Structure formats: structure tokens, C-alpha cells
Amino acid sequence: MELLQKTTSENKGLEEDSSDKKELFEKGRIHPANFYKDEWSFIDDPRTRENIAYHIQYLEFCICLYNQYAIYFTIESLLCKNIMATIAVIIESALFDMVNQAGKKANFNFDEKRDFLSRIDMAFDMELIDMDMKDAFHDLRKLRNRIHLSGAEEREYSAYSVEEANKYIKILDKFREINVT
Numbered sequence: 001m002e003l004l005q006k007t008t009s010e011n012k013g014l015e016e017d018s019s020d021k022k023e024l025f026e027k028g029r030i031h032p033a034n035f036y037k038d039e040w041s042f043i044d045d046p047r048t049r050e051n052i053a054y055h056i057q058y059l060e061f062c063i064c065l066y067n068q069y070a071i072y073f074t075i076e077s078l079l080c081k082n083i084m085a086t087i088a089v090i091i092e093s094a095l096f097d098m099v100n101q102a103g104k105k106a107n108f109n110f111d112e113k114r115d116f117l118s119r120i121d122m123a124f125d126m127e128l129i130d131m132d133m134k135d136a137f138h139d140l141r142k143l144r145n146r147i148h149l150s151g152a153e154e155r156e157y158s159a160y161s162v163e164e165a166n167k168y169i170k171i172l173d174k175f176r177e178i179n180v181t
Contacts, residue, residue: 042179048097074157080165087168088144095119102126
């Protein structure tokens with residue numbers, strides 16, 4: 001298998017790394033991370049908000065890749081799997097921050113080791129999310145837990161669909177929208 005080939009220049013910044021390679025998307029097609037940091041301003045912890053922004057930028061990249069290039073059947077399924085796992089990471093991180101914020105307002109500190117399952121339930125109990133979102137997040141959590149090949153009951157080429165990925169992209173957008181307003 002071929003290894004990744006990163007090219008850098010001593011005199012250029014990080015944004016100029018790999019500048020000797022072909023452009024995949026036109027300049028400006030993928031939003032900068034700062035755009036997403038602003039969109040997710042309801043996340044209190046700056047490091048968490050920054051990491052969420054990077055994952056959303058990656059998510060946007062994956063969506064653009066799928067929408068603009070012919071993707072092989074199995075790769076399509078695996079790309080959808082990756083998109084949904086990325087959305088789960090974003091949601092888990094956001095809920096972790098939001099539950100902690102709510103706890104601080106109530107003079108209560110939560111155990112840092114709480115898992116995604118308990119964070120979803122706590123967010124619901126605190127009325128940070130509604131029942132539909134709670135159910136969707138639990139389904140997403142279960143889907144993310146299926147990513148290990150040893151636990152796969154289906155063949156990878158047909159296990160994940162564009163429709164399913166789109167469902168969670170819409171849920172992610174809705175989650176952000178209800179928390180920004």
C-alpha cells in the first residue's frame with residue numbers, strides 16, 4: 001500500500017503545505033474552521049469549540065468529495081460510515097460541554113468520565129434536547145458503536161447508506177440551529 005506523501009516548505013505556513021499538489025476543490029469551497037467556531041458559539045469551552053469546528057470542516061470536505069467525484073460503491077458506504085462517526089464525535093463533544101455548562105450554572109460538577117449514553121440522557125433530563133433528538137442521538141451512538149469490523153453483522157459495502165448519512169447531517173444542522181437561537 002502506498003504511504004501518505006506530505007510536502008512542506010520551510011518558508012511557508014501550514015496553509016501552504018502540499019501546495020505542489022493538485023487542487024481538489026476550488027478555493028473557498030471548504031469553509032475555514034473559524035467560520036464553524038462562530039456557528040457553534042454556544043459551546044462554552046474554547047478548545048471544545050475549536051475541535052468541533054475542525055471536525056465540521058472535515059465533514060464538509062467529505063460531503064464535497066462525495067458530491068463532486070464518482071465514488072466506488074464500497075467506498076461510498078465507508079464514506080457514509082465515516083461521516084456518521086464524525087457527526088457522533090461532534091454531538092458527543094457538544095453534549096459534554098452543554099451538560100457541563102448547565103451543571104456549573106446549577107453549582108454541580110459532573111463526572112468527566114461520563115459516556116455518550118449518559119450525556120444524551122442527562123441533556124434530555126436538563127431539557128437541552130427534546131425526545132426526538134434524544135432518540136436520534138441514541139440511534140447515532142449505536143451506529144457509531146458498530147464501526148468495529150469484529151462487530152459488523154453486515155458487509156461493509158452495503159452497511160451504510162447516503163440516506164442514513166443525510167439523516168444525521170440534517171440532525172446535526174437542526175441541533176446547531178436550535179442552540180444558536
